[in-house]
Amino acid sequence: MKLFYSFPISVFFVWAATIVNGQNLDRSVRPAPGPAPEINLSTPERFTLDNGMKVFVVSNSKLPTLSVSMVLDFVPPVEGPQAGYMDITGSLWRTGTKSKSKEQIDEAIDRLGATLSTSSGGFYASSLSRYKTELFEIMSDLILNNEFRQEELDRIKKQTISGLQTEKDDAGAIAANVRRAMVYGNHHPYGQITTEQSVALIDLMVCRNFFDHYFRPNLAYMAIVGDISRAEAESLVRKAFGSWKSGPAPSPSYATPEPPSETRVVIVDRPSAVQTVINIVHPVSLPPSSPDVIPVSVMNTLLGGGDARLFNNLRETHAFTYGAYSSLSKDPLSSMFNANAQVRTEVTDSAVHEFLYELNRLRDTIPPLKEVDGIRKYLTGTFAIALQNPRTLAQFAIEMERYGLKPDHYRNYLKVLNDVSPMMVQGMARKHIFPDHAYIICVGQRAAIEEKLKRFDAKGSPLIVDLYGRPVDLSQQKVDPDKPTK
Amino acid sequence: MNLSSRFACGFLNFSIPLFILLSLLAQTTLAQNSISFEQYTLPNGLKVILHEDRQTPIVAVTMSYHVGSKDEDPTRTGFAHFFEHLLFEGSQNIARGEYMKLVKENGGVLNANTFKDRTFYFEILPSNQLELALWMESERMLHAKIDDKGIETQREVVKEERRQRLENTPYGGLLDETMSRTFSRHPYRRSVIGSMEHLNAAKKEEFYAFYKKFYVPDNAILSIAGDINSKQTKAWIERYFGGIPRGATPMKRIMVKEPIQKKEVRDQVYDNIQLPAVIHSFKTPALGAPEYHAVNLLATLLSEGESSRFQKSIVNSQQKALFVGAYPIAMKEAGVSLMFGIVNMGVEPNQLEESMEREYDRVRTELITQEEYDKLINQVENTFVNSLATVEGIAETLSDYWMYQGDPGMVNKEMDLYRKVTREDIREAARKYLVPSNRTSLYYLPKPKS
Structure with missing residues (x-):
């Protein structure tokens, strides 16, 4: 069989002209997986x-x-x-x-x-x-x-x-x-x-x-x-x-945090920065008992879990960053959606543009089945990988108890995961990701980024805050410590 | 402060390279259990390690190439790591962008990292995907392929990685600043991530030569751990790697001998930081050399746990430091014991340095107690056992033993070497190595505000 390769012609650069002999190996055929191994979930x-x-x-x-x-x-x-x-x-x-x-x-x-x-x-x-x-x-x-x-x-x-x-x-x-x-x-x-x-x-x-x-x-x-x-x-x-005394504990309650009414750009000035840390954030309601938890994990993984859409766009296509990711995990009080990257100063606005493009694309279009299926398989595999640590089983048991999940929640996890459809993924994005109601936080060189970021701010004028998120009084260039942050 | 994750440079930034921890972690063995494995070498020189562990239906496939920043052309620093990024670009049979996707959509994770001596790639997958991982690694070894777009993209990505790790992180340049002064001639002095100028200069033809020289079976170790059938695995390894030819010419490595240091090197560095830091870098024996274990126990004594000498006296009692730690950096040709402390507010770096010196002095003059010695052995053992809790940890540990010390079986021998170290040996090691004339001292100072 032919295993001789031509050498650098125009775009493609090919290494190693190599003859493999002594066996009939067609290297273009990708090995098929063996039978799927059984994942054993014992109960603590x-x-x-x-x-x-x-x-x-x-x-x-x-x-x-x-x-x-x-x-x-x-x-x-x-x-x-x-x-x-x-x-x-x-x-x-x-x-x-x-x-x-x-x-x-x-x-x-x-x-x-x-x-x-x-x-x-x-x-x-x-x-x-x-x-x-x-x-x-x-x-x-x-x-x-x-x-x-x-x-x-x-x-x-x-x-x-x-x-x-x-x-x-x-x-x-x-x-x-x-x-x-x-x-x-x-x-x-x-x-x-x-x-x-x-x-x-x-x-x-x-x-x-x-x-x-x-x-x-x-x-x-x-x-x-x-x-x-x-x-x-x-x-x-x-x-x-055994002798530790029980007793009532305070149980405060809080208003559910709401996303902002419009998207604001928030800048923290770091004159010495060579990169801008970008965080696009807003609160999300995603309690552990919500049926959305598993579909949301598929949606977030597809968007920003490892080498996903954000990574492929901002790193592999545009080379703006070493990595771009998003996170959104369950929480009984409130969750936070966070799409983030560190990018070189000059491309800050282009990077924000690509972030918003990807968030909107996921909301506006049903993702291809093949892509969703890849994510389902990835999450199935990483579920098995997590199980090599026996603490995972204990953690599952504790979650089920704390959050009143059904006893078969984790036993059914893979089944539920495999039922997540492309349409559900889009639905989760529409329900839980709000590019028009977010804070675009940029920690970087204000002088180099502020002007170009104006177009992403609903008021056309980014908020300038100090290291703790308190508005900086521009006229006096000082921090007003008494002004509430929200 | 997690220093260890900063040391090696990697393809993706969400995994911690285990390698750096090895100096502490991998040097003892399990109390009762020993790690069983098979090792053999293919006719083309590829070394293979198989460890069977059927507990979870997953497998870790690792490929370690004996090439790191020390093997670079001095005018191309960062090359080995840059090249590591390019080896995710694809092959004759894997299109650009597909390498990562293939692993992911088959339920696995992957990454790689590069340090001074070696470049390490791994995949962790459900065990029914073992053959896929072997095919992919063999594609990478036999006929990796990149295009101009790939090179230019990764060039920028690596530069962003450099900015993120070094320039935009407080104390981020610490290791490079220290190593470049610790070694006057040995290539360990060079930065793993490289300089911007060199990254910009790297050319396509140079990658090709590098690939041909170093990415050959006789310069690599394939280490696999997990839910595997040994017979079937060997057959697949033969199938995918058996036909890959050896390197064209025998590997010649330029061995540079570092001159013996006669006196202390002192310097200062200015960075975007708030609190000054003090660094002492002592030259120590190479991985596995005599006194290596004594030097590691010395580092454990100084900074492992709240009752360690640094922590107890400098952080807790004198309150001179926010943080101070001892980091043995294990390398093949020479070692370094790096001491790093950040002052508490209001403390001058020389005050912290005096306190660190008092601790060196104490261990040079006083013999440690038997109780303290037993503590060190327990600490090293607990950390080590935990590092073997995962199949990827085992695969990497076995691979590194073969790479660095020529014998994966060291995993089951080294506890004895630790126990053979006496209290007197620890004091001797301190007298020999923890001395000013063997030291590079660096103050990290806040940049003056303009």
Whole structure:
């Protein structure tokens, strides 16, 4: 057979004139897949303590390790002028107990070679399974006997303020703040922005108050995954957390954030920037129990998941960027649609144009079946890939419980996925993506981009904001800290 | 601060190159379990590793070429990485833009990354697509094809990658700035992503020569892990790779010996940052060389976990740093232990540097306790075991052992090497390597406001 190739003629450049001999291999024939493998979804073991804590166990002894994670299911409060206290409490509760100093706790964890990270909504720990007893003892002491100390709070505040300082030159961090401010504003928990001023106001009392109100076993979902049996897990959990007291938790409610009435361009000036960080954002209502969740994941993947439409347009066709993506995931309070890229300064307006073109194209035209089918197959495959991590099973079980999903939700996932049609994809785009009601946030060199971005702003005059999304008073060139962001 | 994800340059920006972590992760072995695998070499020189793990119906196919930035023409920095981008353009039988799509619509993910010594490609797919992945990798090796449009597009994409990683990210140029001063002659001194000027200059003909020289079976390792049938897999490998000819001429690599450093190199760099940073880069043994493990344990001692020396004394107690860490960078011909700290607000870089120096001094003079030693071994083991939790992690680990140390079986031997390191060895390593005369010191300072 012919395996001799001609050499560079005009457009095409061909490498390697090569003869493959000794076998009859027609290289133009693409291998067909074997029979589809069966995806096995086992159900985690579960039990509930008397105090209401729900525990899920996935036993898997492939590796001599285990992980323990806990998530607390609560609607977060609005932090107000002390914004940042939840995160700080998340660090603080690891730094002292009635019997141990921070140093002793750190030593106890590291001695095992373990990791333990805490947050405002739970913790994650992992260790070699031979140290499981010690690991549970540490976690129990931290949850039940924590003591918040002034010197530890002062240290964390100092670190936090230094961290905020470095973010002033980090375009990604700036964009994150501005989209929170624009989309949610400071009356919604997702719109909280931590500043040096707000950190300075945080005291032990607000941290203690938060911890005592929200760290309750009746809000807790624990996942124990790895080299451990259900019986062992249950006995360790009962010993460690059986005496944790349940209690009512506040359950604030918030108005559903609405997309803006018209599209606005929002610029943060970074004179030294060589690229513009572009985020096209707006709020979306997509609670985990919504039937839209799976079709939306097909729609978003087709638009901006990896090498998808945005990537092919902005990177592979126009070479504006290293990568262009979009995200939209479920959330009980509010989700955010975000189409984003970092592009060189000169092409900022062209890139925004292409973004809007792709968003509108998806809303206006039914995507080809072949394209949708490719995405369905991709999501089917990545579902299997995710399952190699046994934590995925625990996470599924917790989601079903938290959000009241049907028991067969994940068992049926692949079937539901395969029923997502091109028309449904378009429907999801029309329902959840609003190029005419969005904020086009651009963090970059204002002098080079503002004029060219005017045409995308409904008022023809982009909003200029500071690092925290607060309008910059143009006449006085200074920040007005009292002006609400929304 | 996630430094590791910044080190290597990759095709897509949503995966973390595992390789860099290897210096810490891949150097011990499982306590009870050992990793089983088959290894063999085809007549054309292609090295093959197969690891069977039937737990999940997926497979990771990886191809590692022994070519990295160290093999570049010094007037074409960034070439190996640029070339990696071009190898997603297609082949005789795969049209432009189809390579990524083929993997995706068959339920898989793919990516690649390039560092100083090697270029690494991988696909993770449902296991019934193994043959497709082998065909695709063989197409890439046998007769990759790009057109002018592909070259010009990727040239701009790589330049955007450079802007994004280096110029538009605080401290983004840290590794390049450090390596270029740490090595005076060795090609490790050169940037992986390359300079704008060199990226602009790269020509089509040069890609062709590079491809012919380095992208040959006798310069590559195919490592596969997952839900596979060994017999069938071998037959497919023979089918798709068996007929690919060896490189035309035996590989000649220019070995440059780095002169022994006699005194400290000091410099400063100005960047768009708010808080100054201090960097100490110590030259250390190459991957797998004697004392390599002791040097790694030294880095673990200094910065792994909240009770580590740096964290406990400099960050928590003295509160001089927002962050300070030790990063061993594992390479084939020489190693580097990179210490990197960002000051807390109001702290001068020399104050942070003094504190770092006190920690070097302490480990040079005092023997670490047995308790501290046991902690290090536990930490290294926990991290390593977790790195083998995925089939892609196993495939890459085995491949790298063969590439860097000539033996994938090191995966099951190296824990012993770690345990053989004594407390005295760690002190000796500190005395030998953690000294000012072996160091490049760099202050990262905020650009003066104009």
